[in-house]
Amino acid sequence: MYDAMQAETVTITGHGGDEIEAYLARPLVVGPIGGVVVIHHMPGYDPETREITRRFAAQGYAAICPNLYSREAPGASPDDAAAAARAAGGVPDDRLVGDVAGAAKMLRSLSSSNGKVGVIGYCSGGRQAFLAACSLPLQAAVDCYGAFVVNTPPPESALRISPLLDRADQLACPLLGLFGAEDGYPSPEEVAELDRRLSELAKPHEFHSYEGAGHAFFAVNRPSYRPEAAVDGWRKIFAFFGTHLQG
Amino acid sequence: MCTYLTERVAITARAKGTPGWLKVTDASVYFDHPAELPAEHSLNIDLLAPEKGPSARVAVELDPAAALGLARAVLEMLASAPQGLLPDDVAAAARAHLAGAMG
Structure with a gap:
């Protein structure tokens, strides 16, 4: 089996025409193959998220992770960039949508592309994956434990975002949701409310909540890592993207 | 969760990091995900020299106790x-x- 792949830092055109950094990983094949936009978690465009991006390439997808903190901290280390971005109140929603649009456009421009692009995000990126799926023409979306899709951030938080439930009717692709049953953000009640609303709207979606897992159970470098949930979650992700992004 | 809970304080201080002493003018104190401490949340303090850019930072991540x-x-x-x-x-x-x- 030929399994060569290439992974590199590239520049893409994001929101407002800004040039932003991104990490592109892809199998060296003629195609046609699907694409995946990876939205990093709040701690940033870190080595673990770039490893996730390579994992999608190893599974046969062209994958790209835009550095959402490129503007606040060009060239800075991921932890310094994350500190600067959080001090500024996080990534504005419209900028996120523009950056994901730029990343998806880049994937579709590859000669190997089949034109299909999915999005996946973790932690704050889970909410942002849902936002992107309600705002852009994508073929599949995965929300990994994104908070504040249903509930409003606490008033003392500096996070300047709003819930997204009122946009659920604009969800334009199938959604896979992977959650920890012991997570408080999003809580099981919040997940259940989103599930209920998407069912009312007849939006194709598939939610799984793992017992014994809380927030960030995919994060291999954190004590929150739960191998059983993560291994099963990865299987579900690849089955889901296989259905919606291949061919 | 990403709490984004932050207190920003203007300070007069010096902080030593790499490559040396920084004239820091701001401090961020926040309770959120750490970058390095093996915990889901921590009390984090950044001593900052904003005019030198985001990398001009001396950071600590502390467990709550x-x-x-x-x-x-x-x-x-x-x-x-x-x-x-x-x-x-x-x-x-x-x-x-x-x-x-x-x-």
Whole structure:
């Protein structure tokens, strides 16, 4: 089996025409193959998220992770960039949508592309994956434990975002949701409310909540890592993207 | 969760990192995900020199008990410093905090 792949830092055109950094990983094949936009978690465009991006390439997808903190901290280390971005109140929603649009456009421009692009995000990126799926023409979306899709951030938080439930009717692709049953953000009640609303709207979606897992159970470098949930979650992700992004 | 809970404080201080001493003018104190500490959340302090860019930062990530211990130690040190070595109002405020909120 030929399994060569290439992974590199590239520049893409994001929101407002800004040039932003991104990490592109892809199998060296003629195609046609699907694409995946990876939205990093709040701690940033870190080595673990770039490893996730390579994992999608190893599974046969062209994958790209835009550095959402490129503007606040060009060239800075991921932890310094994350500190600067959080001090500024996080990534504005419209900028996120523009950056994901730029990343998806880049994937579709590859000669190997089949034109299909999915999005996946973790932690704050889970909410942002849902936002992107309600705002852009994508073929599949995965929300990994994104908070504040249903509930409003606490008033003392500096996070300047709003819930997204009122946009659920604009969800334009199938959604896979992977959650920890012991997570408080999003809580099981919040997940259940989103599930209920998407069912009312007849939006194709598939939610799984793992017992014994809380927030960030995919994060291999954190004590929150739960191998059983993560291994099963990865299987579900690849089955889901296989259905919606291949061919 | 990503809490984004932050207190921003203007400071007069120096902090040593790489490559050397920084004239820091701002501090962010926040409770959120750490980058390095093996915990889901931590009390984080960034000492910043914003005019030098985001990498001009001296950062610590403390578990909550360590943060409380550090805060108490800072207040005790200010409250017990020999008279005349620091402004009276600072010493009085430190003693008041120790007697009240942290007592």
